[in-house]
Amino acid sequence: MIQRIMNRRTFLSHTAVAAAATALPGFAHAADSPLSAHRVESVEFRTVSVPWPRQVGRNSRGGIHGNGPTKLRVGVLHTDKGATGWGQTQGKTGSSAQLLELVKGRTVAELIDPATGIRSEKHHAIDIPLHDLAGVILNQPVWAMMGAEKPHLTKVYSGMIYFDDLDPADKPAGIDKVLENCRWDYDYGYRQFKVKIGRGNKWMPAKAGLERDIDVVNAIHKAFPDVEILVDGNNGFTVDTMIGFLKGIADVPLFWIEEPFHETVADWTRLKDYLVANGRKETLRADGEAQPDFPVLEELQKDHTLNVRLEDICGHGFTKWRRQMPQLTRQGIGVSPHTWGTALKAVYTAHFVGGYGNAPTIEGVTTQGGDVDFGENRIINAQFHPSNQPGFGLSLPTLQ
Template identity: 30%
Template sequence: MGSSRIVAIEWGTLEGKRPRLVGSNARLGPHGDTIRLPLARLTTEDGQSGIGLCITNEEKASALLGRSFDDVFDLKQGTAIPWLAFDYALWDLAGKRKQKPVYLLAAAVNEMTVEEPLSVPCYDTSLYLDDLNLTNDEEAAHLIASEAAEGYKLGHRAFKIKIGRGARHMPLEQGIQRDIAVIHAVRKEIGPDLPIMLDANNGYNLNITKRILRETASDRIFWIEEPFHEDAILYEDLREWLEAQQLTTFISDGEGAADPHLLEWARIGLVDVVQYDIFSHGFTSWLATGRELDRWGARMAPHHYGTHYGNYVAAHLAGAIRGFVYLEWDEATTPGLSAPGYKLVEGRVSVPSVPGFGITVDEAVFTQAIAESGFALRL
């Protein structure tokens, strides 16, 4: 790409809103309606800029300032290990410098061919435990089903339901019964064919997991996510039970502080879908992980809940990893952030074929964020 030094680093946090208040999951309290998006903008001396989510500070950023772009980013591998905090801004910058969308650069790293226009299946991730203030299970189930109906109107055709009410927020048996009622209600609302995923956030044990899947067998669950803390013995038991019950439900895991043996369990078939977080794992690392998963015939669906920026950047992995199953869609609006080329229609997200990730910031809003919450460094 030609050597060019990074001559400016700007960092600030934008604040956005979700369409409604988001409730609890099995282990955490209400998530609220506010999101915070820390962004870095890197500019090279030839005038090109890249923007990306970035957790950093002024000291770390100052170490990057003045370095040659070619020293910190390689088109054949991605971001160099010491600079992974700036992974997304560097990929965006690489796309701008090559005048290509990131998904084409990523596909080249993994020696893949992208069918364009790139279209990625996604799921609605917004169905949290928003019903804990209700005492009647029927009313609670109706509420979550109505939220699924809202997602359908937005264009979603797959839905992930948070479960595990009995782990913390309700008495165990009452929580289990309500989980089941909610699953039935959502299935009735969206019809018989659209995928339903379940996410217990480690709020179940093996026996509760089997009960839930047995009592919702007619609802045809696509995957059960984080049913309990990662455990190879329990995974093997659950796998054998699913086969004996003739259930096709996938086992998915990997969000948060996942067990270091998770990839080995994916290799031998105990786990079907790996869900490392798109940001803590990183785009560059996901490309390498995806190559391994493809080699084993395993699947991936990167987690990113917490900032809708992940809706866009995670979609670019779909062009580089054959086993990409679903994109998590975290609906929100952040003033100052724009991703105009991304469209959600009939359960699929179309990805724009513009340089970089196709994400822009409003200059006035970002400048204010830098002044209020960040820093600006220049050579």
């Protein structure tokens, strides 16, 4: 483990006066920016635990998801001036030594522009750590570094309502287990639930699975009438089975429908037409998470057949999201980057949306225990409030 002569908190207190100048227009992007004074000196990888509060079961495609990541790989960047930034890595990073070869001796300003993001796709793997590092050096939360005077706040939904009625396999718990999980999430602060559907795609006979999907959603709506419901099919439906599902929940308002089938112009157009004709014009239509077909997505959003994009905040890339936001905003297409898997990604998305807005809601991934301090990043009044602390406002014990 690399030991620093100046920890994260001490560095921030030493740089507060200098970093205050970055609030002046253009300063953070100028040659004399504090980012130009810092050179990357070392890179390390660590594993962190960010477990979920309960076991998460199956969806229409995959088996039991388990209890959350306990050995999640993160990258930690250190500069020669004592600044540290860290975050979840993505894709092929190689060893820390190989990654260090790409960045050692480079100024932080050479690696990231606060106005747009990382300067080279070669650094996609450490897109998040570089954003955190820049925010730390500039003494700004990431949402403010991206230009917002105050964070855009939006709703947050629980993404943890899976097929927990089907397990354990030898004695299925039934719908009461799903309602129990909804109660936990409600008490935690969520007022939106994203409910996984598609049991008939793999785990139950088609007709029985569809009926169970309908029964679950109707039961949730009855038990939590003040909660907005989203449904996610994980590409486990056809247009016909999706319409059958909608007929079975005719009295349940839906906030959105996510990935009912792999995106095609014909299928989404037909489903949209059904929604409009049957009193669900305002139900949002979201896609783009799993193996996105970008030309199809762009075609669908031209006439708002699709009106929310979902690519993953890390897999797609924090910087890629930043660069496509102006066009999406002009087109009136909402965004809600996929965060499933780790509570860290929910924080990254909250900062991203905090900087740009244009999100109807974001995905909450709850964690309990573990070894990350989430600081001020929290749900308040059913909205996700990103931290006001520098970077993403997340701490590891050894960085405090």
